[in-house]
Amino acid sequence: MIPAKNKYDVIIVGSGLAGIVAGTILADHGLDVLLFDENIHLGGQLLRRIPEQLGEYSPKLDKIKKIGFSLVEQIKQKKITLMNRTTLMGVYPPSEILVEWNREKTYAFNYECLLVATGARERFFPFPGWTLPGVYSTGLLQVMMKSSGVLPARRTIIAGSGLFLMAAAYEYLKNGGQLLGIMEQTPMLNKIKFFPQIFHQSAKFWEGARYLSLIYRKRVPLKYRRKVVEARGEKQVEEVVIGRVDAKGRLIPGSEKTYSVESLAIGYGFVPNVEAAQLAGCELEYQPEKGGWIVKVNDDLETNVAGIIAAGEITGIGGGQKSINEGKLAAYNILRHLGQEKDSSLARVVTKLKKERKHHLSFAKYFNSLYRVEPQSLLELSDETIVCRCESVTVGQIKEAVEMGCYNPNALKIATRCAMGKCQGRTCAPIIYDLLQALCQKKGEEIGLFTVRPPLKPVSIKALQDSVRQQA
Amino acid sequence: MEDLRIPAITRQEKVKLKVNDQTIEAYAGETVLAALMAAGIKILKKNPVSHQPRGALCGMGVCFECTVTINGRPNVRACMTEVEDGMEIKIGE
Numbered sequence: 393m394i395p396a397k398n399k400y401d402v403i404i405v406g407s408g409l410a411g412i413v414a415g416t417i418l419a420d421h422g423l424d425v426l427l428f429d430e431n432i433h434l435g436g437q438l439l440r441r442i443p444e445q446l447g448e449y450s451p452k453l454d455k456i457k458k459i460g461f462s463l464v465e466q467i468k469q470k471k472i473t474l475m476n477r478t479t480l481m482g483v484y485p486p487s488e489i490l491v492e493w494n495r496e497k498t499y500a501f502n503y504e505c506l507l508v509a510t511g512a513r514e515r516f517f518p519f520p521g522w523t524l525p526g527v528y529s530t531g532l533l534q535v536m537m538k539s540s541g542v543l544p545a546r547r548t549i550i551a552g553s554g555l556f557l558m559a560a561a562y563e564y565l566k567n568g569g570q571l572l573g574i575m576e577q578t579p580m581l582n583k584i585k586f587f588p589q590i591f592h593q594s595a596k597f598w599e600g601a602r603y604l605s606l607i608y609r610k611r612v613p614l615k616y617r618r619k620v621v622e623a624r625g626e627k628q629v630e631e632v633v634i635g636r637v638d639a640k641g642r643l644i645p646g647s648e649k650t651y652s653v654e655s656l657a658i659g660y661g662f663v664p665n666v667e668a669a670q671l672a673g674c675e676l677e678y679q680p681e682k683g684g685w686i687v688k689v690n691d692d693l694e695t696n697v698a699g700i701i702a703a704g705e706i707t708g709i710g711g712g713q714k715s716i717n718e719g720k721l722a723a724y725n726i727l728r729h730l731g732q733e734k735d736s737s738l739a740r741v742v743t744k745l746k747k748e749r750k751h752h753l754s755f756a757k758y759f760n761s762l763y764r765v766e767p768q769s770l771l772e773l774s775d776e777t778i779v780c781r782c783e784s785v786t787v788g789q790i791k792e793a794v795e796m797g798c799y800n801p802n803a804l805k806i807a808t809r810c811a812m813g814k815c816q817g818r819t820c821a822p823i824i825y826d827l828l829q830a831l832c833q834k835k836g837e838e839i840g841l842f843t844v845r846p847p848l849k850p851v852s853i854k855a856l857q858d859s860v861r862q863q864a
Numbered sequence: 865m866e867d868l869r870i871p872a873i874t875r876q877e878k879v880k881l882k883v884n885d886q887t888i889e890a891y892a893g894e895t896v897l898a899a900l901m902a903a904g905i906k907i908l909k910k911n912p913v914s915h916q917p918r919g920a921l922c923g924m925g926v927c928f929e930c931t932v933t934i935n936g937r938p939n940v941r942a943c944m945t946e947v948e949d950g951m952e953i954k955i956g957e
Contacts, residue, residue: 430925432895432946437924446893447875477944495940513926525906525919532923535943540898541873545906567870627917628906655906781921781929784914814928814939819921850928850939 395473399502400426402726403489405480405668406509408436409456409712410704412463413719414507414726419470421732426501427467428475428491430849433539435464436511437531438712440538449541454599456712480510482846483672485697495852498859505699505726508669509719512662512683512705515822517552517577517765518787520777521623522658530560530659543569545655549632551575551620552659554763555596558603560657565610572651574607575618575634577641577660578763596711619769621648623656632656641769660765663822664706671844673697678837680764681757682708684822685841691746692725693718701725710756717752721745767826779827780820782813790824794831801825801842814850817842868902879949884956890947897923897930897942900955908932908942908955917956 402418404411407429415427429436433443439460442449453461468474475493482490487502514529521527530550536542547570550561561574607614621633621643636647664683666676674695675688687702689695695702703718724742727733775788785808793807801824804810810824811817817824821842828839869875869891877892881899890899897920900908906919908930920930923943930942933954942953 430944432944442873443893445876446891447873449873495937513924514922516921523911523916523918525908525917528920529922532920532943535923536898536901537870540894540902541870541875542894542898542902543868543870544901545868567872628919778914781911781918781927782913784911784916814931815926819927852937852939 395426395475395499395501398500400424400473400504401730402426402505402507403501403503404428404507404509405489406436406511406704407431407434407464407474407476408509408511408704409438409460409463409715410511410719410722411436411507411509412460412467413716414509414703414723415472416463416467416470417720417723418726419467419472421727423727423730423732426473426475426503428478428480430477430479432476434467434474434476435460438715439464440535442539442541446541456716459716460712479849479851480668481848481851483668485672486699490846492847492851492855495855496858498851498855500859503699505701505729506672507722507726508672508674508687508695508700508702508706509704509715509722510665510668510706512664512709513818515660515663515683516658516819517660517770518773518777518779518823519620519622520774521625521629522620523778523781523784524623524625524629525627526625526629526653526655527623528655528657530556530657533560533657534563537563537567543567544657545653546570547572547652547654548657549573549575549634549651549653550657550659551577551618551632551634553577553765554659554661555600555759556659556661558600558607560659561612562603562606564657565606565612571610571612572653573613573615573634575620576614576616577619577637577765578616579639580616619643620656620658629653629656637769641766643772661760661763662705662709664709665818666706667816667818667844667848669695669700669702669706670841671846671848672700674700674702676841678835679708680836681761682710682753683760684825684836693722694725699729708753708756709760710752714749714752714756717745717749721749767830770823770827771830779823780808780810780813780817782815782819783809783811785810785820787827790827791831794828799828799832799834800840801828802840804828805842811842816849868904879947879951881947882950882952884954892947892949894947895943896932896934896945896947896951896953899947900942900953905955910956
């Protein structure tokens, strides 16, 4: 859809839970809202389903997804401008953004308030062979099954760290996949200590129980303290070597076991997509238990840049409930900011939401720290292991550059070309931050980040040409 | 060739795609990446630096490892593009 105008009261980047919750509230209060997303369908990463055009399929949904999908349907009926396949290229405070639509055209839009709800992506932990075709993220496994109804391969191992491995395993087994094992890198002991906490979050508890019940019923080996040592194959993955690790996460020599597979799905938690906010000049902070670099916000979710609000995973990895909470909080704050707060009872609602948010945050921090793979374990990797996939930069090249005095990401980039490929460092940056921490024995906040510049993602020349022609 | 589609879904409109010299079947509403994976195709390109084979990693538009040439346009992310009947896809470049 091509919008008729370029000025809006509120522009929302991202149609995940936070974005659609906020968009719905703001549209209901009569504000002029543009909500756009890079994906084909609205809903972000959590709300994925078989599109109507493809066919009929109605799987059992949990509470959050039921709420989410009904919001996706509702928002399409509202007086709001929705754009899909639309990628943010640049943010220019105090009022302008630049987007590319469908690789066809670029548009400049103006905002009074900008809500950045860009969500999260997957975190990776490299190993020799992780660039082989057939090694992919647990997210890809989920996306293929949920959005297109396809199994990426028959015989798979799921490895990495986090509850998301169980979710992917559950979905894969339910759809007829042959799962050879689930290999969790962190110890079981953590989870037992964690157990009493989960009763405060009953939805997550039952979700976990449902996953485990199917995994046990299908007799899939679920192992803790296991890590991927290597993926092997001539042109694509054929074998995966899994080894046991000690309490400090170090590989126990001689514990390696080789599996014959068609694919390997890996996931190590999530990284907030802070690039857009960073480009806008929003202050970031380093909080490993919230996912690493996050956007710094106050209780009202305001960033330090006037008119820019952040909500959802970019303020700290916390899942669907936190995103819904922050979507509401962001919307109410924007209403107040734009002088649209006519309802006096809103103050009470906001107080309640802020209290809930504290609860979500403390749970998220605890939860994330359980599954964190320590930066030190990157030092075990062989020098040949690729870190930056786009530019094929190895651990050895990075070590060499650090020895030469490249102690921060930008210096490393100049020395090795790491993070200069098509993904613009989205895949390797979190790994490089961790690797620098381990090599330089510094904290994440001391290491800093790669500089972000427009365009935020590669833009097609055709789209740029068309924007020029429009204005001429 | 084995079809990796989940049988529980009642699919509607069938389309044909040309992948290099091979013709594969897909369904409207699938992404190009899903159609390739369903046909068992994992190798999508060579890395420009190492010249080693690569395939999709993230499936959600982040990693750019699944970029292919579609209808003559290079560098299109297969995971962010829906199939269309008669689409010509070049992989392995």
